[in-house]
Amino acid sequence: MLNLAKIIVDVPTMQTNEPYTYQIPDFLNEQLEKGMRVIVPFGNGSRKVQGIIWEINHDGKFDGKLKAIESVMDLEPVLNDELLLMSKWMANKTFSFQISCILTMLPSVMRAKYQKQLKLVDDIDDENVAKIFSKSKIVDFNPEEFNKDILRKILSLKKKNKIEIKYNVKNKAQSKKILGLKPNIFDNDIDKELSSLRSNAIKQKNILYYIRDYPNKIISQRKLCKKYDISESAVKTAVNKGWFKQFQMEAYRNPYKQPVKRNYPLKLNADQSNAVIQVGNSIDNNNSKVFLLEGVTGSGKTEVYLQAMQKALAMGKTALMLVPEIALTPQMANRVKGRFGDRVAMLHSGLSNGEKYDEWRRINNGEADVVVGARSAVFAPLKNIGLIIMDEEHDTSYKQDDTPRYHTRDVAKWRAKYYKCPVILGSATPSLESRARATKGVYSLIRLPHRINNQSLPDVKIIDMKNELINSGDEDFSSELLSAIRNRISKGEQTVLMLNRRGYSSFIMCRTCGFVLKCPNCDISLTLHMDTKTMKCHYCGHEEPIPYKCPNCHDKKIRYYGTGTQKVQKKLQKLIPNAQIIRMDVDTTRRKGSHERLLQEFGQGNADILLGTQMIAKGLDFPNVTLVGVLNADTSLDLPDFRSSEKTFELLTQVSGRAGRAEKEGLVYIQTFNPDNYAIQLSRQQDYEKFYRTEMNIRHITNYPPYYFTVKITASDINESKAAAKMFEISKILKAKLSDQTIMLGPSPSSILRIKNKYYYQIIIKYKNEPSLHACLEYILQHYQKDAQKGLYVNIDPNPLNFM
């Protein structure tokens, strides 16, 4: 009989979904549990890797030699049964490896960091190498810190067994420790000390009074000093006299800087209350229904979420609310925090890794039972979930663009099944896939067709910029929009302006020879960043100075193309000198808290105009905004993507919805060079149902989702012909297996052929019913693993969000 553990190990280059069996050493036998992280030896060197315990068997048998677990990294499991089970499902569903799913579920600080170390095992002659070990026989080894000569010597000494290279796993997950104080003097002794103090020892007396008032209270030193105006030196004296015991206490980092105002449930209108009742019934009956809440902008979806969550909490269950990163505005956060208080945990990219880890632990310990967060919050270690909400369910940020390529919606539905609870998918513009499922009855459709208080949707006007360009020569601001802005300023009302911007919108081009400055590593033009005065690649991070002469023909007529937000802001300021403008884009929101601050300023009325990129389109609820302008509606239409109309319609509808949400009526101007395009015309009517029918017809004729399922397979390599050859090989395997109804596009070069010096080739498969496809793709995934070690990667993306 042996104590054995099956462990899923973190070995990047030789992945497998089969766990490895290890022996549990006696000293760990009591302590180990399923779901804990451990460190185990791997391979035949002295390599150590992180792993997670998948199964424990106390009366196991094993023939042959077994390695033993070296140490354990956790005191309690970090993954419960549910999440372990989910990792297995997810690996299968997304064609990835279980270990990468597990690592995705955990806060980043819990992912292992491997530190190489050098250990001196024998005397060495070389002085330069010996110097490395002058302080200790084991030192951290970062190869990039040594020159080639020394590196060569180290390797040759390793061959002679005079030096060992070890791999150690570092635990980055550290809780924050602060100084805590515990009273250590009681009753009569306090009085004795008081009477022995000089009459002017006021600080010392104050400390004793405090201890008399709170004899059993543990307090952090910082708080004591701040709250009772006591100096640190006075505390030091008190500790020396034995009045306090000083110790290290664990602190949660507090990411909420400002106090949140409490808010209370609103009286629901009939549509809202119908929605809450339906969802509530599903919570009561433990059924895992999926509701599609289709509510026009400003229809009060958030209040429905809050009151449905309240129901789940009242039954002693927990609630999970997912929002797109960009929509996790302070407004949304305050609404939830203000309703449910300290039981809310927030997970979003604005937190430091340490803060995220703390929030994660609060959830794992059961101290927070409401979680609000972006994509990865879908893995929050809540137990006993009673409701899952996905706000703006159509948002593309819900799909992860890198392995594991999961869609948050699928994970949410899996968890809801596990806990037998409902899911609400909410949106003013649901994804076509979800809306089609509601038509089929797979989801239950609930509609909120009216705005709160029956306020009408804003009036939308479309401006043909072709005419405008001829008449006024301005391609950014039409005269109608300008006069509407001036009019709002004179009335003290506010305007939101959106610049529909894509990554490369401000590139530079030579007007003489047409030269465009491109990234040396990727097939993409560099983007101009005025704040750092550099040209940057958004794919690989390459950066270089802005050229003043054309690198090709040396002419000085090189100029900036496309509309950057900065440029537009300058121009607008010139056109309307008295306007107070707040600009919101990647550049102005990079610093922590700046997003929050800008919105707050706008909300307080400190500016007339909020000018920004797509990040201002969603979720904002400012009653004084009566005018919305979309400066360039066309950029998202130009995408070589079958979803470009859907994206355009959705964006225009969402941004229009920011206008006229309270008593005053709203007006929207959409500037476009394609005024007749159906997505633009239909967004003028803000009629989602009509858009849905029109777009479904087009998808039907062109054989696209939701009528077809899709899979994208890519191969990438530094050598272009290798990537292409691999894709042709794969296409042969597929052709042999797939039925004739299935459509295969490619192999073809991806639309950005080269990224980070690697070439990409792809195949897209469109299918309706292909039972053997999954197994075939699994085979491809496993079979081409060995190529990854040589730098050729094969990736499978189920239901890709873009085909480019």
Ligand SMILES: Nc1ncnc2c1ncn2[C@@H]1O[C@H](COP(=O)(O)OP(=O)(O)OP(=O)(O)O)[C@@H](O)[C@H]1O
């Ligand atoms: N029952 C109600 N009575 C009064 N006011 C309400 C009610 N429900 C919601 N509101 C208010 O109406 C406004 C719009 O609601 P909310 O922001 O929830 O809409 P939404 O449907 O989420 O909109 P969007 O999709 O545009 O973000 C908010 O200011 C909210 O406080």
Ligand SMILES: [Zn+2]
């Ligand atoms: Zn030139």
Ligand SMILES: [Zn+2]
């Ligand atoms: Zn690049």
